[in-house]
Amino acid sequence: MSISGVHVTQAQSPQPHSSEQAPLPPHYYYQQPQDDEIDLRELFAALWQGKWTIIACTALCTILAIAYALLAQEKWTSTAVIAKPQPSKLSEYQTQVSEYQPIFDVYQQDGTVLVSHKLDDFSQPQTLFDIFMQEFDARSNKKRYLEHSRLFKMALADLKTDKGSELTSDDTAKLYSEWYKKLSSKLVDSKQTKGPYILTAESITAEDSFEFLKGYVDSINKRSQKIALDNLRSAVSAKKNELLQQRNILTDQAENRLQVEKETTQYALDIAKSAGVKTPVQNLGANEVFAIYLGANALAAKITALNQLKNLSIIEPRLQQTAAKLSLLTHLNIDNNVKFEVKQYLEEPEKPINRTAPKRSLIAVLGLLLGGMIGIGVVFIRFSFKKN
Known part of the structure; x- marks a missing residue:
């Protein structure tokens, strides 16, 4: 372009060189090189270099x-499986219970008998088995057994030696609590509620665990039998007291009726004498308060008979039934030596073959794995510090 003879050349905008980078599309990022990435070859090389560290930690x-597995106190567990007893094992006990059945039955005047079911549960296998399980789990029974147990006395003496002074009540209570757990029971099938049960006992040797369980089961068996007999004795005693009270009430009622009958007859005799009625008269009403129609002679004889009456069951027949039951009670005795079972063994206690703890092979394997993990961890940490 020329202005006043002067030529001016218009500046051209610089063109981009072909060698310059082309514009980037939107949302595009350079991938930055990752300096902190771990090369597997370097990692394995580091593990190889630290192999002696890994071996040392593992060893x-x-x-x-x-060492722990060999020195740790051993624990052996003896087990037994029990269920309710078979009826054939209760025959003597059931016979004894049935002897008292007539005392609880009710004999009516028309000859019918109302059979009582008061004693039915006493000889049921499940009832006796429930008594055994309740006694087995009772802490009071466990404590009573432990007080006479050789094993517990040894543990108590060891605790006293370790402490070096007299044991406090808390120390003793804690030891008892620990030993309560050594005697336990659980259902074979948790879905059932009536057994069978697994009984377990723990101790430091196989022989001791067997002795511990068998001794406790035997003691509970005897105690359960005694409780079963005591329950029967208690029921019979309560029935006897009931019969004695019933006899006293019926006797009082009979004596009162006899006295009323004497007075009524005496009044009738006085009236009959005043009326001059000596022999029975049919025309007089039999429903009158005073039986004048019998005549003075009969009324006098009746008074004589009433005065001589000694057997009150003539007036109150229920007295005879009550007296018969009380008489039966005097001839029956509960035999404490009767033989019966309150449980049956499905599996009897035996000496365990394998210890419960410690699991030495498992502990050794876990120690090996733990040592290897620690050794590898140490090598990784060392490698990380060197790399950074």
Whole structure:
């Protein structure tokens, strides 16, 4: 362009060189190089270089684990499986219970008998088995057994030696609580509520665990039998007291009726004498308060008979039934030596073959794995510090 003879050349905008980078599309990012990435080859090389560290940690932990497994106190568990007794094992006891059945039955005047079911549960196998399980789990029974147990006395003496002074009540209570857990029971099938049950006892040797369980089961068996007999004795005693009270009430009622009958007859005799009625008269009403129609002679004889009456069951027949039941009670005795079972063994207690704890092979393997993990961890940490 020329202005006043002067030529001016218009500046051209610079063109981009072909060698310059082309514009980037939107949302595009450079992938930055990752300096902190771990090369697997470097990692394995580091593990190889630290192999002696890994071996040392593994060996140390394995040795410690084996030492613990060998030195830790052993625990042996003896078991037994029990269920309710078979009826054939209760025959003598059931016979004894049935002997008292007539005392509880009710004999009516028309000859019918109302059979009582008061004693039915006493000889049921499930009832006796429930008594055994309640006594087995009772802490009071466990404590009573432990007080005479050789094993518990040894544990008590060891605790006293370790403490170096007299045991406090808290120390003793804690030891009892620990030993209560050594005697336990659980259902074979948790879905059932009536058994069978698994009984377990723990101790430091196989022989001791067997002795511990069998001794406790035998003691509970005897105690349960005694409770069953005591329950029967208690029911019979309560029935006897009831019959004695019933006899006293019926006797009072009979004596009162006899006295009323004497007075009524005496009044009738006085009236008959005044009326001059000596022999029975049919025309007089039999429903009158005073039986004048019998005549003075009959009324006098009746008074004589009433005065001589000694057997009150003539007036109150129920007295005879009550007296018969009380008489039966005097001839029956509960035999404390009767033989019967309150449970049956499905599996009797035996000496365990394998210890419950410690699991030495498992402890050794876990020690080996733990040592290897610790060794690898140490190598990784060392490698990370060197890399950074």
